Structure formats: C-alpha cells, structure tokens
Amino acid sequence: MDIFANLAMGFGIALTPYTLMLALIGCFVGTIIGALPGLGPSNGVALLIPISFSMGLSAIPALVLLTSVYYGAMYGGRISSILLNIPGDEPAMMTTLDGYPMAKQGFASDALVISGVASFVGAFLATIGLMFLSPMLAQVAFKFGPAEYFALYMLAFCTLGGIGSNNQAKAALAAAIGLGISMIGLDKTTGMPRFTFGEMHLMDGVDFLVAIVGLFAVAEVFHFIETHGKDSAIGVKLGKITVNWAKLWSTRYAMLRGSGIGFVAGILPGAGASLGSFLAYMTEKSSAKDKSTFGKGNPNGVAAPEAGNNAAAGGALIPMLTLGVPGSGTTAVLLALLLTLNITPGPLLFTERPEVVWSLIASLLIANFMLLILNVPMVKVFVKILQVPSWVLLPGVTMIAFVGIYSLTGSSFDMMLMVAFGVMGWLFRKLDIPTVPVILGILLGNAMEDNMRRAMVLSDGDWTYLFSSPIAIGLWIAAVVGFVAPMFLRGVLKKPPQPSTDIGIPD
Amino acid sequence: MMRADRIFGVVMMIVALGYILSAMTIQTSFLSDPVGPRVFPYMVAGVVMISCLVMILRPDPEVHWPVGGMLLQMILALAVLLGYAMLIQPLGFIIPTVIAAGILSWQINPRPVPAALSGLGLGIGLFVLFKFILGLGLQGLPRALMG
Numbered sequence: 001m002d003i004f005a006n007l008a009m010g011f012g013i014a015l016t017p018y019t020l021m022l023a024l025i026g027c028f029v030g031t032i033i034g035a036l037p038g039l040g041p042s043n044g045v046a047l048l049i050p051i052s053f054s055m056g057l058s059a060i061p062a063l064v065l066l067t068s069v070y071y072g073a074m075y076g077g078r079i080s081s082i083l084l085n086i087p088g089d090e091p092a093m094m095t096t097l098d099g100y101p102m103a104k105q106g107f108a109s110d111a112l113v114i115s116g117v118a119s120f121v122g123a124f125l126a127t128i129g130l131m132f133l134s135p136m137l138a139q140v141a142f143k144f145g146p147a148e149y150f151a152l153y154m155l156a157f158c159t160l161g162g163i164g165s166n167n168q169a170k171a172a173l174a175a176a177i178g179l180g181i182s183m184i185g186l187d188k189t190t191g192m193p194r195f196t197f198g199e200m201h202l203m204d205g206v207d208f209l210v211a212i213v214g215l216f217a218v219a220e221v222f223h224f225i226e227t228h229g230k231d232s233a234i235g236v237k238l239g240k241i242t243v244n245w246a247k248l249w250s251t252r253y254a255m256l257r258g259s260g261i262g263f264v265a266g267i268l269p270g271a272g273a274s275l276g277s278f279l280a281y282m283t284e285k286s287s288a289k290d291k292s293t294f295g296k297g298n299p300n301g302v303a304a305p306e307a308g309n310n311a312a313a314g315g316a317l318i319p320m321l322t323l324g325v326p327g328s329g330t331t332a333v334l335l336a337l338l339l340t341l342n343i344t345p346g347p348l349l350f351t352e353r354p355e356v357v358w359s360l361i362a363s364l365l366i367a368n369f370m371l372l373i374l375n376v377p378m379v380k381v382f383v384k385i386l387q388v389p390s391w392v393l394l395p396g397v398t399m400i401a402f403v404g405i406y407s408l409t410g411s412s413f414d415m416m417l418m419v420a421f422g423v424m425g426w427l428f429r430k431l432d433i434p435t436v437p438v439i440l441g442i443l444l445g446n447a448m449e450d451n452m453r454r455a456m457v458l459s460d461g462d463w464t465y466l467f468s469s470p471i472a473i474g475l476w477i478a479a480v481v482g483f484v485a486p487m488f489l490r491g492v493l494k495k496p497p498q499p500s501t502d503i504g505i506p507d
Numbered sequence: 508m509m510r511a512d513r514i515f516g517v518v519m520m521i522v523a524l525g526y527i528l529s530a531m532t533i534q535t536s537f538l539s540d541p542v543g544p545r546v547f548p549y550m551v552a553g554v555v556m557i558s559c560l561v562m563i564l565r566p567d568p569e570v571h572w573p574v575g576g577m578l579l580q581m582i583l584a585l586a587v588l589l590g591y592a593m594l595i596q597p598l599g600f601i602i603p604t605v606i607a608a609g610i611l612s613w614q615i616n617p618r619p620v621p622a623a624l625s626g627l628g629l630g631i632g633l634f635v636l637f638k639f640i641l642g643l644g645l646q647g648l649p650r651a652l653m654g
Contacts, residue, residue, distance in 0.1 A: 051637075056642075169558045169562055172557070172558045175554070176551050176552075176554035176558065177519075177555065179547075180526060180552070183548050189540055189544065190544050192534045194533050194544060195526070221584060221588070222584060225581060225584050225614050225615065226580075391613075391615040391622065392612065392625045392628070395607070398588070399607070402591060402592070403600075403645070406595060412592050415591075416593075423585065431567075431570065432567060448547075453540050454540075456541045460541060461541035
C-alpha cells in the first residue's frame, strides 16, 4: 500500500539525528509549556513561531519542532491539573475532576502514570487515524470549489462560535472583528489599499502572528496582574513514581473509548481538544455502573479525558492539513505556522509536497514515544519546573513574546500593535467574548473573501451559486445546526464543578 | 443600568459604521470582479452590527472591573509594555528588558529585591539564550555605546 511506502519515506526524513533532536527539544519544551498554568498549546506555539522563523529553520524542521511542542503541551497539561488543581491548559480542565482528588488521597503517582499512558494511547491512535484518514479526506477535498470552501469557512466559524462560547452573538461578533481586521491592507484582486488610512505599516495587512501573540500571550499578562496570579506552589506531595500495573490495566477500556470519542471530536471543525476531553469524561461517567466515584478520584475519570484530549489534538490536524480549516485555537496557530513557512495546506499538499506531510506524521509517531518516556518515568523533572515562581515566569514569557515579534518584523509599530491586541484580549476575556474566532477570522478572512469572489466570477454574480452543489448545501446545513443547536443543548451539557482546592492543603 | 456589554455594543456599532464609511471610499479598479473589494467588508460590518444589537438588548451579567489601585497597576503594566516596545530599538535588548521585567515582576510580587534580581536575570539570561544559543540577531546594548 502506498501509505506504508509514504510512511517509510517520512521516517527516512524524520529519523535523521538533527530532526530527532528537534523533536526531543520540542517534546521537552512542549511538556513544560503545557504544565505551566497560563501557558497552553496555543499561546506556547504562538510564542515559538516567530522565534523558530527568525532562527532560519526550514519548513520540515520547524514543523517537526512545533508540532512536537503541540503534542507535548497536550501531555503536559495534566501535570498541574493533577498536582495543583489548576488545569495547565484548557483541554486539561476535565482531568482536574478526578486527578486532583486522586492526588489528595496519596495516589498522585498513579494519576500521573495513568494519565501519561492515556495521553500516549490517545495521541498514538489518533496519529494512526490521521495517517489513514487524511489522504482519503484529501481526495474528497479535491471536489471542493470556491462555493464549497466558502461554506466550509462558514461552518468552521459557526461551530466554533456555537460550541466554543457561551453567547452566540459574542462569538459571531468576535469572528466578524477578526474578518474585519483581515481586510486591512492591499486587496489582492484589485491591488487597492483598504482601511490603511495612509499608514505604510498597514499596507501588508496586520501580521497574524502579531495578533496571535498579542491576544494569547500579552493578554495573559494583564489577566495575571489583575488576578494577582494563583500561587503556583505545589499543594500535593509527590512521592516516588511507581507504576501500578493492575490499576493501569483496569483503565484500558476508558482509554480506548476516550481515544475514539476524542478523535471524532477533534475532526469536527470548531470542536477541538476541550470538547474531546469533555465528551470522553461525560461518556465514561454515564456508562459507569457506579457513578458516585467520579469526581472523587476514579482512575477512569483521569484516563478517559486525557486520552480524549490527546486524540482530539491528533484528529484536529486532519481538517487543518487536508482542507486548511483549523477547528480550534491551537490548530489555528498551527495553520499560522504553515502559512509562515509558505506551506499552503489543502488537498494539493498531499500530492505536491508529500514529504512534508509524511515526515510530519512520522515525527509525530516518534514524538509520542519520546513523550511517553518524558511524561511517565521522568515526570519529576517537570514537577520541579512547575515550582518556578510566577514573578519570574510571567515577565519572562512577556519578554519572549516581544523578542519573537521584534526579531520577526523589526518594527516598534508591530510591537505596539501586539500590546494593543493584548489589551483587546484582556477586555474580551472580561466581557466573555471568545478570542479564538478573532484569530480564525484574521487567518481565514482573505481566503474566505477570495473564495466568495471567485465563486461570483464563476457564476457571473449569481448568489444562489453558493448553495448550488450537494456538498455546499450539506456544509451550510451543518453550519446552521452547529450554530443553533448548542443554544438548546447548553442546559444538558453543563460542566461539572471543579473540585474545591481549599480542603487539606498544607500551607 | 449601564452594563459593560451595552457600552461595548454601542462602541462597536459606531466602529462598524465607521468601517462601512471607510469601505465606501475603497477605490475599485476597472479590472474588478463582479463583487469588488467593498461587498465583503459590508457583510462583515453587518454581522458586527447585528451581534452588537443583540449585546445591547440582551447583555450578560455585569463583570467585576478593576478600580482604584488595581486600575493604576494595569495602566502601569500597559505603559511599561508600550515603553518597552519603543525603547528596545534605540537602547538595545538588555537595559529595557531588565527594567520592564523588573517592574512586571514587582507588580506580581511586591518585594523589590527578588523583582530586581529577576529583572537582571531575565535581561541577561534571555539575551544569552536568544543571541548565542538560538542565534537571533539582537542588539544587546545601545548602538551609541557599541560604536
């Protein structure tokens, strides 16, 4: 089968010492980023894109490095969930529900081992799924014309806004603001400037990296100062890491179910890892015979969401690579990475640059094994790093954000713009307006407009052309359902409360 | 009662109107397609206005806004970041970083000595990391001093 021939080619590129070293560095840095509260996969990768770009890494090494960071952050998020009851990143939220109670009962080591292995199972199965499914989806994607792409972008915005936020109007507003920002600069078709107000810096448009780093990383600074930061001292003592094989084996079905659910949730546009872990946890809880142990330290409640969020991380790569449509904040950042590297994701990527796709898949498989070793036997290293005080960490992260943008653009204007996006991110967070649709809007705005205009050229200005093919109609229906259905489901899908921290923590 | 959602909705409504006005002045070249460069911005502004209307009519519960000392702290942080963005070019990396990182550190943990130390450590440590380990082209000290 040519999948295996391709995979062999991928391993040929990925198994060179240089690429392996980059994957290892990426896994290590990624786990740290995931473990630190306030830094997650999206802002972590966002911070590193400009830096790796300024280092002059070529496409494949940069992609290997940063996707390893992405996978690593997904693994690392659980560490602070379990030990601090603070999710290291958003998808790790569900892991606090049973992970922290387990740690309080003295099973911190078990919780870390089970969640580490669950992360591996989820990520590994999802990478295999990615390997088989994405070439098939790429075949389907060849049938997509401009009308279908326009509908697909609508679908991404609608489901992201519907599922990922609490208020549809605010999600739509966020997406429209992003799209509006993306219009700034020269219009590709006519070459005329739009919304530049004579400012030379705006002719090229707003650099999406400036927006991403501002919204994700700089906004965190303001949020942190306002809340005065949660104390990041370890609340739970961690003894020697030992593997309780019987307990680990007892969670096998939870891991497999979680992986399956997470993978599907990851593929859906707009859903992403947070939904994957949420659904995996809820399924596990509702299918269990004894529901009362969930939330009180049930190992299955640790295994399922971790397998789910890691599988979703893998699944989310599929629409991003084959269609160029990211389903979540993190994959939006990875799309930004591809665009920075001048790689256009889409069906053509699989036929024209197979070496990129397959070396990426091969290094993801390798990175998974590295991460398993880093996150189970060596997890204590990361627990030590968690003890870095926030008053060193936060200024450090801020300065890294500035260095990245400065070495990328070399202009004070872009750094000021980044700070402005930081203020905007803080304000939006206050007002409960999601920022991911803003990013998605900035990233996809030009492509979306371009596809709409090309569709109109093809149909000579007939707007019904947008709804003319069965694929397009299906996508439109899915978009409407994805936007409207969560309004009714919101009551059903209520998140269970986090376990309270203030019991039994020594000062 | 005025809620933040309402104020924000009104502000964005005005921004959207300005956006439409600005879009009307976009020049079209004779080579244009049937849609042209103005229609998509109009659509985007339309979505903004509808969303704002919903926010004004059905605002979410009011959130807690920073007041007094906290507001000053936030303004200080903003000033530090903006100043840093302006000074990194003329003064090089190290001096602005020591100052900015030191102030931010002090804002999180108001003890001057650890804050000063973390500022110094970050300024020098990050410079070494970026310049010599990662090989980025950073200017360490003011250009005038470097000759």
